[in-house]
Amino acid sequence: MSGQSASNISMDSSERRPDVEAKRATPADPASPRTCRLTSGMVVAVATVVLIGLLLPLVLFVMWMAAPQVAQTSGTSGQELVERLQQCQNGLRDLNLMLHTATQDSRCRLCPGGWLWWRGHCYFFSVGLEENRQWNASAEFCQLHNSSLAVIKDPAEMEFIQGVMRKFSRFPFLWVGLTDSQQEGRWLWWDGTDIQRYMPVTVEFDSEHRDCADLRGGGRLFAVDCEAYGPWACKRAS
Numbered sequence: 001m002s003g004q005s006a007s008n009i010s011m012d013s014s015e016r017r018p019d020v021e022a023k024r025a026t027p028a029d030p031a032s033p034r035t036c037r038l039t040s041g042m043v044v045a046v047a048t049v050v051l052i053g054l055l056l057p058l059v060l061f062v063m064w065m066a067a068p069q070v071a072q073t074s075g076t077s078g079q080e081l082v083e084r085l086q087q088c089q090n091g092l093r094d095l096n097l098m099l100h101t102a103t104q105d106s107r108c109r110l111c112p113g114g115w116l117w118w119r120g121h122c123y124f125f126s127v128g129l130e131e132n133r134q135w136n137a138s139a140e141f142c143q144l145h146n147s148s149l150a151v152i153k154d155p156a157e158m159e160f161i162q163g164v165m166r167k168f169s170r171f172p173f174l175w176v177g178l179t180d181s182q183q184e185g186r187w188l189w190w191d192g193t194d195i196q197r198y199m200p201v202t203v204e205f206d207s208e209h210r211d212c213a214d215l216r217g218g219g220r221l222f223a224v225d226c227e228a229y230g231p232w233a234c235k236r237a238s
Helices: 040-074 078-103 135-144 155-166
Strands: 116-118 121-125 173-179 212-216 220-224 233-237
Touching: 116 155, 121 155, 135 173, 135 233, 173 220, 173 233
Parallel strands: none
Antiparallel strands: 116 121, 121 233, 173 212, 212 220
16 A cells, blocks of 8 residues: 555545544434344343233223123122232333343443444444544454444445435545455455445546545545545444
8 A cells, every 4th residue: 555645645626535523423313223222032022011011001991991890790809800900010010120121231232332233233433433544543443343344235235324424514434444455456345355246336536546445425435545544434243
């Protein structure tokens, strides 16, 4: 890779990278995908409790209305029926408490704090959370967090990342896991696959000293000097 500093990059105005504010809101805002998902067992527990919560009031009401008739035909006193209803209510309260306690446990999260969950993967967007870095330093950060710079595998994933970028007016680009450092002009994703392997995309403004790619609006990929500083996106399996 070329050692030329970011300040010496010769680029026309259409390819200049806008400055990124050092501090801005984290991408993990309420409108973003949730950062905590439950395991399959917990999902079943949630669904069970929700179903009980929806049906139990109706059952209790029916039982209360039918209590006099049941008491007459079965010999069960109204007081006994009331006690059984109270037991059901106490059981539901205990289930709700158990579910609340379980969902507060960090072990239920599929993604670390500050990461976004989407379709079985966790994503980290550095804007507002980390200082801008060069491409290699960004890749090292991802590796230290058991991930890699984002490899975008289909249009839906591209749209997800673009959606996060659109939430911030001064978030026009970010490093992704795409480089031609091994062979000039042959762009490979971080996983070693050719750029055309997943989608029909190309890298614009490619030149000998621009060996790393960043992602911009409209799903466009630009070749940039790897020594330039910018935000980045990490990706890992959840």
